[in-house]
Amino acid sequence: MPELPEVETVRMGLLPAMEGRRIEKAAVNRPDLRWPFPPRMAERLTGAQVLGLRRRSKYILADLSTGETLLIHLGMSGRMLVSGVQAGQFHHDHPAPAKHDHVVLDMEGGARVTFNDARRFGAMDLMATAACDAHPLLAALGPEPLGNDFHETHLAARLKGRATPIKSALLDQHNIAGLGNIYVCEVLFRAQISPLRLARDVTSAEVVRLVPIIREVLTEAIAAGGSSLKDYRQADGELGYFQHTFRVYDREDSPCPTPGCSGTIARTVQSGRSSFYCPACQR
Numbered sequence: 001m002p003e004l005p006e007v008e009t010v011r012m013g014l015l016p017a018m019e020g021r022r023i024e025k026a027a028v029n030r031p032d033l034r035w036p037f038p039p040r041m042a043e044r045l046t047g048a049q050v051l052g053l054r055r056r057s058k059y060i061l062a063d064l065s066t067g068e069t070l071l072i073h074l075g076m077s078g079r080m081l082v083s084g085v086q087a088g089q090f091h092h093d094h095p096a097p098a099k100h101d102h103v104v105l106d107m108e109g110g111a112r113v114t115f116n117d118a119r120r121f122g123a124m125d126l127m128a129t130a131a132c133d134a135h136p137l138l139a140a141l142g143p144e145p146l147g148n149d150f151h152e153t154h155l156a157a158r159l160k161g162r163a164t165p166i167k168s169a170l171l172d173q174h175n176i177a178g179l180g181n182i183y184v185c186e187v188l189f190r191a192q193i194s195p196l197r198l199a200r201d202v203t204s205a206e207v208v209r210l211v212p213i214i215r216e217v218l219t220e221a222i223a224a225g226g227s228s229l230k231d232y233r234q235a236d237g238e239l240g241y242f243q244h245t246f247r248v249y250d251r252e253d254s255p256c257p258t259p260g261c262s263g264t265i266a267r268t269v270q271s272g273r274s275s276f277y278c279p280a281c282q283r
């Protein structure tokens with residue numbers, strides 16, 4: 001499942017094809033994905049200029065000249081493909097339509113943006129730009145981890161008195177937006193905090209350590225995604241799924257990479273999801 005850095009990579013990859021450009025033609029090939037598409041979606045998109053592409057949590061938001069914003073959610077299996085762009089130049093060759101190409105946007109300039117989603121857990125919606133913050137998927141989200149509203153005071157207040165594991169508290173989108181299972185494992189490893197520890201038992205000193213580690217882990221992953229975009233020359237133009245090396249995620253039974261630690265990475269299941277951690281140096 002794409003997490004914040006992957007979604008940010010997709011957003012960056014879409015920029016040259018979409019930002020500032022008009023949607024010459026929108027094709028919507030089925031009535032729904034995870035939820036029904038908004039009424040007359042193709043008509044409402046066709047002719048609109050994309051003024052900007054933003055990201056909130058794991059959602060991409062395209063602000064349109066019509067006063068509406070298109071929300072794009074990749075879900076579990078959604079993929080964005082860009083065709084008609086090569087080495088920074090637009091040309092007009094597009095692959096033949098594929099199974100599960102549910103929404104196709106033909107952009108001014110010749111690029112084609114295709115949303116393909118085999119399992120249909122993704123979503124698209126349209127809303128008034130002025131009312132974005134009230135959208136049901138966005139209204140309850142906590143601050144962006146890379147934004148100014150996320151800081152030690154905020155995190156300390158959200159952890160205080162909570163008898164829930166720190167892992168779950170960091171995954172809770174009300175506390176902080178966009179963190180998922182993979183990056184929470186990496187963050188707790190670097191902070192040397194066990195995912196099993198209760199949120200209320202995380203000390204102030206550890207909270208002060210956690211905030212910059214959260215930013216660092218995400219920033220590094222976004223940078224890795226950015227470099228993967230630079231050399232993306234795959235025929236299908238798929239964006240966002242880059243090779244990334246994790247220190248603990250999916251590394252059960254590997255030696256702990258912390259210098260001087262002789263521990264072994266363990267896996268446990270919390271709230272139905274795998275936690276990877278080193279029981280020796282994460283306390």
Ligand SMILES: [Zn+2]
Nearest residue numbers: 256261278281
């Ligand atoms: Zn260790």
